[in-house]
Structures are given as structure tokens and as C-alpha cells.
Amino acid sequence: MIDHAHDLAAVQEATDRLLTAAAALDNAALAGPSRLPGWSRGHVLAHLARNADALVNVLGGRPMYESGEARDADIARDAPRPLDVHLADLRDSADRFRAEGARPADWSRTVELRNGVLDEAARIPFRRLIEVELHHVDLGVGYELEDLPDEFVRREIQFLADRFAGNAAVPPTTLTGNNGHSLSTGGDQGAPVTVGGPPWDLLGWLAGRRDGSALKVTGGPLPALPPL
Structure with missing residues (x-):
């Protein structure tokens, strides 16, 4: 059985780890390459913030993204921002996701993600956890697959x-x-x-x-x- 409350708490813990690691960067490091081809660290952080908002949309019964093109354009727009703006956006978007997760809801309902993918609402917190944990590794700042929590792995x-x-x-x-x-x-x-x-x-x-x-x-x- 999926425990969405447990996963929401895990998302917050993983987000705190990510924010601590990101705060140790500077603007030059942020503009440097991540481990994802063609993406800087700024691209990774921008994606994480916009993904949090996209999953708020999913839980709220709205389209995850306006379109694939809009998703990519938002990431490209936000990637070059200075570190302090990235950190504030990550915190604010994480707060919005946490607030949406705290609302009374039918967690057994079916929700729709990108490309028509359907899932149970209760699995959305774990999907967010995947994004936060794996993209933390993708930043290439010393957090490796071996550092991921055993339960998550x-x-x-x-x-x-x-x-x-x-x-x-x-x-x-x-x-x-x-x-x-x-x-x-x-x-x-x-x-x-x-x-x-x-x-x-x-x-x-x-x-x-x-x-x-x-x-x-x-x-x-x-x-x-x-x-x-």
C-alpha cells in the first residue's frame, strides 16, 4: 500500500538536502555543465522548480504542462538566473507542492501526467521524490547514487x-x-x-x-x- 504522507515527508527531507547542496554553489558553478547532456546545473534546478508546479497542477486536476514546448521554454528561460533566485524559486515551488499535498483529497483517484500517462494520486509524491533525488545526483556536486536512501533505491x-x-x-x-x-x-x-x-x-x-x-x-x- 502506498503511503503518500510518508512520501510527502521524504520529499521534504530530500528537498532540504538538495537546497543545502545548491546553496554551496556560486553563479559560475551554476552555469557549469550538469551530468545531463546539454543541461547546465541551472537547467536542472529550473526543471526541479517547474516540475513541482507541474505536479501541483496534476494533483489539482489540471494539465501537467501547457505543452511540451512550453515546458522546455520555461526551463531554458529560468536556467540562467542567479543562484539566489534559483534557491528562492526552489523553496517556493516546494512549499506549493507541500501545501497541495496537505489538502484533504481522495488519494485513490486517477490523475493524468504528461503524454496521457495515468496514475493513482497517491503515487505522485513518490514521483516527485524521484525527481528530487535523481536530479540531485545529476548536479554533480558530490551526491552520488550510493548516497541515496536505501528505501528509495x-x-x-x-x-x-x-x-x-x-x-x-x-x-x-x-x-x-x-x-x-x-x-x-x-x-x-x-x-x-x-x-x-x-x-x-x-x-x-x-x-x-x-x-x-x-x-x-x-x-x-x-x-x-x-x-x-
Whole structure:
């Protein structure tokens, strides 16, 4: 069972960590490249602020973004701002998301995200947690996949395994962590493979943050995953 209140609290904790890390930057570092191709650290912070507002829209029954083009334009517009403006925007947008999450609501209702994706409202706080935690890593400021909370890593691996389940572009794949726990993902075509290793390396590969070279693969080559 999804505990949205637990996840809302986790979002706040992760946001506080992110804000502390971002506050240690300066404007020159902010303009430097992040780990996401073509994005500066300013792009990452701008995206995080606008994503918080977009998820407020989702919880409020409104379109997540006006359009894909508007989303990209907002990020490009906000990326060059000075650090103090970024920090204020991150705090304010996080406060708006927290306030929306505190409203009495039917958390079992279905909500719509980008590209017609449907989900249960109770899962939106975890989706926000994914954004905050992984993009903190993307900033390249010393917060690594190995630093992510264990509960988050476990749940995000499950989330991504579910996302690729049934995808014909991915062969039948068994994911195994160091604790012996296993998950199944992929479609039903092709030779089955098993991919194992430390959970943060599994997460990095599934989330497109690592190339999977640290993983052990049996039954065939490491599957090429479609973009998220």
C-alpha cells in the first residue's frame, strides 16, 4: 500500500538536502555543465522548480504542462538566473507542492501526467521524490547514487522494473541485487537474461545514469533500455 504522507515527508527531507547542496554553489558553478547532456546545473534546478508546479497542477486536476514546448521554454528561460533566485524559486515551488499535498483529497483517484500517462494520486509524491533525488545526483556536486536512501533505491528499482515490464524492446530480464532479491522486467521476446549487482548500480543502469559496466550479465548481452 502506498503511503503518500510518508512520501510527502521524504520529499521534504530530500528537498532540504538538495537546497543545502545548491546553496554551496556560486553563479559560475551554476552555469557549469550538469551530468545531463546539454543541461547546465541551472537547467536542472529550473526543471526541479517547474516540475513541482507541474505536479501541483496534476494533483489539482489540471494539465501537467501547457505543452511540451512550453515546458522546455520555461526551463531554458529560468536556467540562467542567479543562484539566489534559483534557491528562492526552489523553496517556493516546494512549499506549493507541500501545501497541495496537505489538502484533504481522495488519494485513490486517477490523475493524468504528461503524454496521457495515468496514475493513482497517491503515487505522485513518490514521483516527485524521484525527481528530487535523481536530479540531485545529476548536479554533480558530490551526491552520488550510493548516497541515496536505501528505501528509495529499492522502490525506484521496482518502479523502473514495472515501467519496462511488457516492453517488447527489452528481452525478458531478471534483476538480482546483492541481497538475493529478484525482479522481472522486459517483454516476452528474445533470450532471457539476468542482470545483477549492487542496487545503486542497478538503479543507475535502469535510470540511464550508468552504463551498466559494473553489472554482471548472464544469458546474453546487457539489454539496451529505451529512454525514459
